[in-house]
Amino acid sequence: MYSIGQAAELTGFSIDTIRYYEKIGLTKPPERSPGGLRSYSEDDLKLLSSLHCLKRTGLALEEMKAFLQEGRCFANPAFPLSGEDREAIESRTRILGEHLIRMEAQYRALADVIGQTKEKLDFYQDLLNKEAAAK
């Protein structure tokens, strides 16, 4: 088990951010030590890390919340699904699909900008090389 400080260190969030996510209900409260200190399991850290990853792609907290929204895991569901389960699955599919489209657009945009940036860098580098040669 890990303290909140270790969790912060390992997941890339700040301590305050981790507590904030708990406060707004994005993550569920972790266990506590007898003295009341938060105590995070490996699974908790895994979840936080994947949040960190999602966050870097621009998913808003509310969307993450919707995505994580409760739940049961559908590793081995019984068919036919209950109406509730089907709804949950459909909702996740929708959120993920929408985000995927945005991420793919972002991916293309990023590739573009990276290309442009490299060109500019090459150009400036070239100037500096010529300058060095001219000396």
Next chain:
Amino acid sequence: MYSIGQAAELTGFSIDTIRYYEKIGLTKPPERSPGGLRSYSEDDLKLLSSLHCLKRTGLALEEMKAFLQEGRCFANPAFPLSGEDREAIESRTRILGEHLIRMEAQYRALADVIGQTKEKLDFYQDLLNKEAAAK
């Protein structure tokens, strides 16, 4: 020439956002009609569109400002460069290089998350297919 409303329509920003970018000095003021209305050229729209693209890659406005930082252009400089010019070029090289590293990291992270998201989507889609088949 285009009105601010048309510019907004064509670039994906809101009217307020376009005026905001002008206010903070991210974009330079466009021409005005004799009556004082903003009037955007094709080039202005191109710039705005590329800002929209940059924004989608998660660059902060301050970073975009640095990225767009115009100033004198070094298309055909005389060698040896003046000390000032060399400094300007070195500074741009540094800024761009740092951006590039961050963007490339982001690019890899994004590819990763896109992959994971697709897997999850496939998984859920599969569940829904099985459900349909079970009926």
Next chain:
DNA sequence: GTAGAGGCTGGAGTTGACTCCAGGTCAACA
């Protein structure tokens, strides 16, 4: 020439996502 849509300015308000603080508690070590 007037109605109505769209645009202008300066400034205030909002939203999302933290970040910091005061005043206390907990835990490990000397």
Next chain:
DNA sequence: TGTTGACCTGGAGTCAACTCCAGCCTCTAC
């Protein structure tokens, strides 16, 4: 046992990036 450093809570503060507003102006169409 005392000190030190990490952690606790509730709540206030901050920051970027918009977004909205009031009161006035411009433009186009009838």
